[in-house]
Amino acid sequence: MRVRAQIVMVMNLDKCIGCHTCSITCKNTWLKREGMEYVWWNNVETRPGPGYPRRWEDQDRYNGGWTLEGRKLRLRIEVRGDYRPPALEDYYHPWTYDYERLFSAQQFDVQPSARPISLVTGEPMDVEWGPNWNDDLAGADLIDEDSNWAGLQKEIYKQYRDVFMMYLPRICNHCLFPSCLYACPRKAIYKREEDGIVLVDQERCRGYRYCVSACPYKKVYYNWKSGKSEKCIFCYPRIEVGQPTVCSETCVGKIRYLGVLLYDDDAVEDVAKEPEPRNIVPRFLDEVILDPADPKVVESAKKAGIADAWIEAARSSPVYKIVKRWRVAFPLHPEFRTMPMLFYVPPLSPVITEGERALGAKVVDLFPMVEEMRIPVRYLANMFTAGNEELVVGALKKLIALRAYERSLNVRRPGEAEAARKLLSEAGLTERDAEEMYRLFALARYHERFVIPTARKKVTVKGIGIVRP
């Protein structure tokens, strides 16, 4: 066992309101620079839809991530011999408006208009595409460009009754087995020993963009002005002083959680090589993520030079509870095999609403309906568990049971309390779990959502993971 610690984010999709505040505050903090106009380290996608860059999940098109060849992991760019990064059109052509004209135009009967102006060339342009172009277009033909339809008949979901939508905010996943890092022949990308943040060394980078092509999430971006690649830095200058990332700090829905996870670095590669994609997430949670209360883990962590403050933070980590103890959050597209260290609680609310309104079902009767949700379980499983529906159903049942339980405490209808307790135990939760979950998900005080150790971890080894597999 080789214990390492990482500061990890969880996003509770149930609470995302799609306001894009996270994207804007990230942009304002880090990305208002020439060459980066088209770049959104944080972006929010309305799903189903093509995402940003357009159809990024389609690895036949973009060649990101790893492929398993026998017992060997190989970069898909290498296997396919196709190292091309996306073009600007695959993201979008960034623009502003000619606001000056609104003030300087001569007075006529018609109001002056502010034409769109390219942020790249400064020339007038037509706006034809943008990040999240399909916002509020659930059911439109653009849903065809979504990659998560396997096993579903997407035509059904264009019909009024079956239309569904959800928001998917995305940042770099600061993966445990990052294909961006391994793709760089200059070894310009490294994963920080002290907190697991993956960074591009701007001095070493020569702008080759192999990382851009190799990241299956398309979360490394080429700065065409500096000629180098850049990516989300997990706001490390803030993390280092105990502050949450800007996107977490400003999140309107309070959907984001930050905490420490201890993991076994020795298990990472083996799980990344798991032949059956559906087993990746269960093995990730069981074998890679460690229990910070286990004395053996603590001992190994100390031996590995992890500071007490970090071990302590791991014990009170909201992320640990959500991800490992309750198993209600999963990584995005684990089948890309980069072992992403960002976890999503799948969205639930549209089901409840639909169930109560259309079918008149009581909250306590909801379990049989998990599979008949507005957002198909299969769709969520394709997105978060490499098709493992059991995991998604398990998580949704817990979320439903939690609601039923909290409701029973407030509504106090005869019989409801017992029924709710039964739901809880069926879902695998205790009443204490439910209380804790409720506090974390609903009340969400600042210091409960963000548990960030400030004491720097002792650095024992420098630059992990620079040897190619």
Place this chain on the structure above:
Amino acid sequence: MRRAASLLAALLAVLVGLAVSISAVVVTAQVPEVAVKYVEGAIPLDPNSPVWADVQGVEVQLASQVLVYPISPTAESRTLLVKALHNGTHVAFHLEWSDGTQDVATPGGLDVFPDAVAIQFPTRLGQLPYICMGMVDNPVNIIYWKAGAGAENLVAGAGYGLSPEQRDALGLARSPVSPVELLPPNAQVVAARAAYAEGTWRVVLVRPTASVHPLMAQLAPGQPVSTAFAVWDGSRGERGGLKATSGWISFVLEAAAEAVTEVRTVTETVPGPAKVVEVTPTWAWAAIGVLIAVIALLLGLLLRHRQT
């Protein structure tokens, strides 16, 4: 008899001496050598200058790099036409290759890779460094030109073999940041001019013959210097390790005084299409030498036969 033998020996000595003086060290040369003509005064930087049209070139074969990641999906070969001139203080290489598209970095060109070319020199003459960008104990000096960006004078392979003090003294950052590093500003003494027309790049790269930095070799007339070439075709997404490279090609700067007659001899002896093998005088002279030696030997034998 004795007179004849000493005559023969003298003849052979002259022949060997001649061969050595003309085409350098014949025995150690692993590849044919290319003579670099001497010119008085300035060498034209303009790739389209008529001066270059008169210079005999060599066709250098390049093949896709297939040794280390990233490996090109389609291994194929290309040709680079290399011409060279020197004027005592500077040596200029005129590089010409066909490329159907002119690729230059553009604003917003996220998937655009500029066409590029590079010449690799050993940092010191003598033992050849590893051809794939040198080794810790034997680095290489690279002049790298990129369309739209100009030329850089680089060193590769040196990084990890030097102490921070040694690196300080060389004007490099105390700890290496990459396997290929920019030499300090005082060594940025290379110049480039490029022209693209009708599917052909023509690039002139110039460097001083003198070693202006310890990681640049001193080039002197008569001393062969091995160089290797690389070309990147941007439209195929080539950058970094995705490139086409050559083997070592040996060049010899001609001495100022003798240059004129020698070059004439070479061009007269070996006309026809420019091929490495054909323009180099080594084989021609070696063949002539062997021929004369054989004649002399036969002559000696004949003489001996007569006398007995």
